[in-house]
Amino acid sequence: MPVQVKRLLIAFAVFIALFLVARHFLRPATFGEYGHYRGAALKENEDRPIKYVNMNETCITCHDSIAAVRDSSVHKSINCQTCHGPGYKHVDDPQKTNIVKEHAREFCGRCHSKNPARAKVIKQIDMNEHNKEDECISCHNSHNPVLW
């Protein structure tokens, strides 16, 4: 065998060996456990904190009066956290201001502003026309909006 071939074979062997070593370290430990992905990713996702808590077990037990208002209103199908955002921090420490309390007109407009593509079951108003001087909640009670 000519010396060139010998040296090249060695060089390539070294290269392949380096590649395999690198692969060993770069390949995540749990890769391929279940499929073509990192097995540990499942556990990592599972372990993430649940941000939206169970409304019936939490909000309603403390805010029973508000819950009662909401339950008898047109907004009864809407979860507290749809308007107030995820409640996991608040549930742990309710005394702090750690939950969203929206006032802006745009907030109600998220569901009620006029949009031809929106389902007609949700009543729509023209945001630029409907009592445009005031916040919605100055007339409508957010937990029972037909009361004002």
Add this chain to the structure above:
Amino acid sequence: MEFQSLYEAMSKMDGYCYPNEIELNWSVLIVLYPYITGLVAGAFILASLNRVFNIKALKPTYELSLLTAFSFMLVATMPLIFHLGKPFRFYEIMTTPHLTSAMAIFGFVYLWYLMVVLLLEIWFDYRYDMTIWSKENPGFKSIIYKILTLGIKDVSNKSRITDNKLGYFITVVGIPSAFILHGYVGFIFGSVKANPWWSTVMMPVIFLFSAMVSGIALVMFIYMAVSIIRKQKLDMICLDAIGKYLFYILLIDFVLEGLDQIHRIYVAEESFDILNLLVHGKLFFTFFIMQGLIGTLIPLLTLGTFQFLKPKENIRKFVYFILSLCVLVGIFFMRWNVVIGGQLFSKSFYGFTDFKLDMIGKEGFLGGMIWLVVPLIILTILLWLLPPWKKAPHIEHE
């Protein structure tokens, strides 16, 4: 780029687009990827033709084409990597390969071509000279040569003959490899079933021939540029020979692409109307003017004329210089038309979106230009390290 509002997004559209089509996912970096890979394959094939068919006229460009191919090959994946959202995970394509993904396999096609074909061919070609140079040059350069020769000190005639034979063998392996390398790039586009502008079995073939065209033009340009910089006389026989090959391959390329379009027009599938609007509208300038006129017709007619009547040397030199640039620009826009064009129309066939190239940013004009300049810098370094003009004359043997 992110839109502030739906209205802003819609201002880019004509007609109907699916929401995920408004913004182009593949921008100039993905145009550069097939372009640069094509330059590599093309320059290499020119070198191989020279070696396998022993075309004497092309000799002055042999090493230059190899080194050009090599320096562009080193950056061929950079546009892709920089396009990634997480560039630092690029190696995962190699460490956890997905064998059913066309793009994932490209990593291995690339590595094969880089390591086994290009590197080895250059190595065999320079092995003897590097051994000599390691003795002639003092200090640092000598060490580099010693490492590059893998410590081989043999300068006998016998060893040169071995180099030649093995190099020849690699060249023979290299030609199909180069075809695979760039055919593969074409395949990546051609295999996208949902996109009628890409999905054609001709794609790998067209990509291959346009690659050869651009590679030959690049070598022509670099040969002239290097000779001018080194104040060397241009070898007109060589230039005319490159011009001849450029002409023939460009002709084949033109005919193949023409056939593909004629096929499209004649079959006139349901996608035809939108594609027709596409090439006459949003792609008019890049398709008809840049790719068609500047990149194909003008070079084709001029080079064709040169095959019958040759003007004076000085005029030919000048024209070759301009034409090589025209062809390079033309093939760039060919890639552009494929990559960008394929994303401009809605797969609903009812509308278009728009694309504007930014100036700055990694996906911008300047960000893209970097990947065309870096190979030239690498080439400069390679030419300093492995100057073809200082090589020992070839030995004849059988």
